[in-house]
Amino acid sequence: MFDDLPPDLERLLTLRVWHAMWLERIDRKIAAVEQRQAEEERGRRLRPAPPDWVAAFGIGAGREPAEVHAGGCHMTGPRWRVVDRDEARRLLSSGVRACGHCRPDVELHILDLAVTAAV
Numbered sequence: 001m002f003d004d005l006p007p008d009l010e011r012l013l014t015l016r017v018w019h020a021m022w023l024e025r026i027d028r029k030i031a032a033v034e035q036r037q038a039e040e041e042r043g044r045r046l047r048p049a050p051p052d053w054v055a056a057f058g059i060g061a062g063r064e065p066a067e068v069h070a071g072g073c074h075m076t077g078p079r080w081r082v083v084d085r086d087e088a089r090r091l092l093s094s095g096v097r098a099c100g101h102c103r104p105d106v107e108l109h110i111l112d113l114a115v116t117a118a119v
Contacts, residue, residue, distance in 0.1 A: 053088035073102035
């Protein structure tokens with residue numbers, strides 16, 4: 001049998017300590033990765049669901065709604081508030097622009113009257 005380990009006790013004990021050190025280091029890393037994954041999963045489970053609809057506002061004191069978005073849209077911007085389905089439909093029908101990325105007007109079944117009249 002091929003035996004590449006040193007023959008003396010002192011070197012064998014040194015190797016054992018060295019391998020035990022590495023095993024402990026690997027175990028700590030495994031525990032840290034498992035904890036991070038568990039925290040990420042817990043965060044995903046506890047994260048509130050995005051709202052169905054939001055209105056984005058312009059800058060200024062008398063801010064009016066500037067655009068309507070679906071709740072998970074990445075183009076919403078920093079100034080917005082949650083609106084319900086009826087208010088989103090009312091805002092869109094009153095002339096507030098619909099986001100070109102998430103297309104809430106299509107989702108809310110609001111047809112552009114200028115386009116339908118031309119057809």
